Amino acid sequence: MRIVMVLAVLVLAGIFAPQARAGEVCNETSYYVDAAKAWGGQNGISAQGWQRIAPGSCVRFSGVPAGVPQFLYARTSEAYLGGPREWRGLTPVCVDRANFQIEGAEDCEAMGLEVREFRQLAPSERTRAVLVEPDDFGSRALEAGVQRLLQALGYEVRVVDGFAGRRSRAQIAAFERDTGASFGGNYERLVERLHTVALERNREVxxxxxxxxxxxxxxxxxxxxxxxxxxxxxxxxxxxxxxxxxxxxxxxxxxxxxxxxxxxxxxxxxxxxxxxxxxxxxxxxxxxxxxxxxxxxxxxxxxxxxxxxxxxxxxxxxxxxxxxxxx
Incomplete structure (x- = not known):
């Protein structure tokens, strides 16, 4: 079941990042997300996706023309139970299930494509947009992402708050024992491995x-x-x-x-x-x-x-x- 994050919105962050790259999308949520971007033109709306973004990371969408309306859509990966979460808007756009680059598609069904509702970005968001949750994790998104994936795998994480306290560290140690791996405090490697294991376990449940x-x-x-x-x-x-x-x-x-x-x-x-x-x-x-x-x-x-x-x-x-x- 799709769960719309009503309070989870795209927020303007470009004014806080003067060195941001064009077309950058950053993920300050506790979830791995798959994102797609769309833009208007003379031939209609074009789109490209999917780019997977880890919690606390950014990706860049290249090839998007400057000075045109831009739109963004994101959904959580299949690693999580409870159904996908979406960051969306009101503009219908054709997308494909796998990675895609679509130019000016209008009749999605005739082309064998699906429809997703994208959010139009403010002009200043075209340089850098940020995905957030009602709990604004900010710089704690990576730690929150580790907690969320441990929870998805059945480890005892009661609260996803982005603060890696004693309970969280104990569950990380349990995951390391269960997988025979050691991450030595490298949360980037840890969250990647957690996501891989959660995908294998949960994508069909x-x-x-x-x-x-x-x-x-x-x-x-x-x-x-x-x-x-x-x-x-x-x-x-x-x-x-x-x-x-x-x-x-x-x-x-x-x-x-x-x-x-x-x-x-x-x-x-x-x-x-x-x-x-x-x-x-x-x-x-x-x-x-x-x-x-x-x-x-x-x-x-x-x-x-x-x-x-x-x-x-x-x-x-x-x-x-x-x-x-x-x-």
Whole structure:
């Protein structure tokens, strides 16, 4: 599930860095992020990505023309549980799943591309922009990144605050023992190794949905949260693409799934649903599963997700899974 960092904004930092390089993006969050940059021109909006930025580090986007509108989007890597976090805005831009350079694309779907909502940068942010969280880690971002990854790997880190105290040092020592490595206080090497291990462990954990139908599909899920049922959606999955819609280790019977085809104004629901939950036409989150109509929702039937294996469940949608495609 995508989690928008409502208070996490891009802040102007160029005035504090007179020697900043053109097109620089710095990461003062506690997460590894993948960033993309876009810019306007005579042929529409062009974009390039992805550049992975470690906590406390910066990267440079080259080849961006001077004096044109610029846009930025970032998301957390797959190393973290709980779903991706995004730093985004309101401008739709075509992107690819792997590294890309796109010039003036407008019809994303026709080109097999995905859409992400970029934030337009202020003119002074074009030289150097900074990604932050509500907890403004600043120069402590690297230490906070180490704590966040230790937490993602199940080590006992109660608070991510960027202060490497006794508890954090004890968990770093435990990680070194578990991996047979020693980093000697080199936090750059440590955070890189932590990220590699977390990617290997967590990138598949959760509910993964692949779309093998003849068109895009919209996905909604329902699950019990704090003893109360909650349904939410939508995730758009293009034909031939896969998406992790739940990024937590799953237990049997924990998650239910609904899908519908997307074909202009026409859509077909997923067949063989067994449990009723509430949905809405646009992006939604519904607490509870009863009285859908009275609360402005529509009641539909969800399927149980497959039994997870080691916390991972996979679903592949095909044309035969939707109502009017089977007689």
């Amino acid at each position: 959760g509910l993964n949905v692949c779309n093998q139908t003849s068109g895009p599909a919209g996905i909604a899920i329902a699950r019990q949260r704090n003893e109360r049922w909650q349904s939410r959606g939508w995730w758009r999955i293009e034909t031939g693409s896969c998406m992790r819609v739940v990024a937590e280790r799953l237990q049997p019977g924990e998650v239910f799934l609904f899908a519908q085809t997307i074909d202009g104004e026409r859509s077909e629901p997923l067949r063989r649903g067994v449990e009723a939950f509430c949905v809405a036409p646009g992006r939604f989150m519904s607490e509870g599963r009863s009285s859908c109509a009275e609360r402005g929702y529509t009641q539909v039937m969800f399927r149980p997700s497959p039994v997870p294996v080691d916390g991972v469940a996979r679903v592949t949608l095909e044309d035969a899974d939707f109502e009017d495609l089977v007689q």
